[in-house]
Amino acid sequence: MQSVEYFEVECPEPLGGEYYNQIANDVLLDHNLIRVVHKLHIYVDPGLPVFVAVGVLHKITTLVRVRDFAAVNPLAGKIVLVLANETYLAPMLKIFLQRFGQDHVEQADRFTVILRDVSTDAREIEEIIVADPSESVYKDLIYAFRCIAPEGFRVRRESYVKSKFYFVASEDTLTADVDALLQAKFALMGEVMP
Amino acid sequence: MILVPITYRGGIYRNNEIVDLIEDIGGYIVQKHVIASEVVLLCFMPQDDVEILRAAAKPLGGEVTDSPLVGTEIAVVIPSLEIHHLPHPACDIAEYLRRLGAKSNMVGLARGVGKRIAALNDEERDVINEHDLAVYVLGNFEKCIEHKMPVLRRGIEAPIVLCGAPDTEALQRCCDPPVDGYIGNVGRFMHRTKETEEITKLDEIVSEITRVLEKKRISIAKDPLSVSPARLMDLIREQVPEIHTVTSPTPLTVQMSGLRVKLPYDSFAEKIRSIGIEDGITIRDVADLSPSRMRDYILVRIRPFSETNVVV
Incomplete structure (x- = not known):
């Protein structure tokens, strides 16, 4: 968790807290979320029972463009794209089919796409935005916290506003006190609850 | 005869000799795994004869170790x-x-x-x-x-x-x-x-x-079982050929005081009950068969000597 500026796990049972520290570390690492998280405070109290995670994410500005994963080679009457990996192949083909039409797009094999008789030049194709990873970060983050939270804490509330998020879970109904608890935990990080 | 749980690990070369030896000296093979060129035998051996097996395994590069968890x-x-x-x-x-x-x-x-x-x-x-x-x-x-x-x-x-x-x-x-x-x-x-x-x-x-x-x-051990679970396993394996068609890794699972037979209770319980062990004693005389809560398997619980007055 070295890349996270603030990371704390608070728990009335110190040993349980240590274990949760390790669990949070493992899960965020497994889900490739360590680089996304800027600050994170986790509070677990089995007595209440409640699990709270509040935090701030880094600003995700990176958009995935065609040039990030494919080499665009202009040839006579066609443009050949050689892909380095298939991760974004499907969204890229979807964009090409919508933009150029089915007659002009051909997928020769898993790693090769040919655009025939298109008026767009190669540089413009390189700049086409294929995916925005920030759209799925929230979903990934909530899934990760569902794994981290104690099992059976199925009553949940979560929010993500302007790169700040919170996740509260319990096995009982969440009371109005939860808001005060969230504000207090945000304050510990030097942040204000959104 | 006290049976002790052991594991034999060795090469596939001449492993049949080891299998024969175990069976000849009154041991029972609970599980046999052949992994590439290695053979692992989980077995019960008469306590006094473990050394004989160790000696036989030595020239073949095999290893015999105590495994208290075998048969559980x-x-x-x-x-x-x-x-x-x-x-x-x-x-x-x-x-x-x-x-x-x-x-x-x-x-x-x-x-x-x-x-x-x-x-x-x-x-x-x-x-x-x-x-x-x-x-x-x-x-x-x-x-x-x-x-x-x-x-x-x-x-x-x-x-x-x-x-x-x-x-x-x-x-x-x-x-x-x-x-x-x-x-x-x-x-x-x-x-x-x-x-x-x-x-x-x-x-x-x-x-x-x-x-x-x-x-x-x-x-x-204070009130010994009327028959060893490993012996029952061997008998069922010999006399109920259908057990060989079961695809489960352990069609007969040996427990400390019984056995789980992975065959349907309704069709096979009676057949297993009437298997003869020795001198006219059948499994019915020394063990209780009941339907298991795990699928439709058969659970064999061996009765102790104090209940049957028989040890076979």
Whole structure:
């Protein structure tokens, strides 16, 4: 968790807290979320029972463009794209089919796409935005916290506003006190609850 | 004749000689694994003849080791089969036990999660009781374990070994009445057990299980079983050819005082009951057959000498 500026796990049972520290570390690492998280405070109290995670994410500005994963080679009457990996192949083909039409797009094999008789030049194709990873970060983050939270804490509330998020879970109904608890935990990080 | 559980590991070359030797001197092979060019035999051997096997194995480069978990069926009980417990730590523990010869089954409870809402239903209770021992792998909080353990152990007659994140003393404090074994510092974690420290912890679990099983073995020895489970296994294997068509890895699972036969109860119970053992004594005379709560298997419980007045 070295890349996270603030990371704390608070728990009335110190040993349980240590274990949760390790669990949070493992899960965020497994889900490739360590680089996304800027600050994170986790509070677990089995007595209440409640699990709270509040935090701030880094600003995700990176958009995935065609040039990030494919080499665009202009040839006579066609443009050949050689892909380095298939991760974004499907969204890229979807964009090409919508933009150029089915007659002009051909997928020769898993790693090769040919655009025939298109008026767009190669540089413009390189700049086409294929995916925005920030759209799925929230979903990934909530899934990760569902794994981290104690099992059976199925009553949940979560929010993500302007790169700040919170996740509260319990096995009982969440009371109005939860808001005060969230504000207090945000304050510990030097942040204000959104 | 006292049978001791052992493991033989050796090359595939001339392994038939070892198999024949084990059978000739009155041993029983519980499981045989052929992995590439290696053969692993989990077996029961007469105590006095283990040295004969060791001597025979030496020129073949084979190795004979004591395996106290061979011939036991252990339930690894976890609050659910969700990602919180699987594959770590529950699978790690179950797989480690399997490596040392035990037949481990994972029992994921339907409503074992949470503190207030945790519960154990009658089917789960009966399935756990069909095992020689139950390893409860619980979570990270002393308060939760204290609260839910009385519910999760209700009606369980099999010995229990409790694993949890609090240290052993804390686990002992939060279990009233006490269970049979405790392993502290093994809570919920989300990574594979591969560090030396973690492997040592798995070894600790095995030694605690061995200790508890040893106690059970001593209590069985005070009133010995009318027939050895391994002998029954051999008889059923010989006389019920349908068992060879079962695709399960262990069609006949040997337990400490019985056997699980993975054939449908309705079709095969009577056939198994009437198998003759020796001098006109049939399985019916020395064991009770009942339908298992695990699928439609047959559970054979061998009666002790005090009930049958027979030892075969």
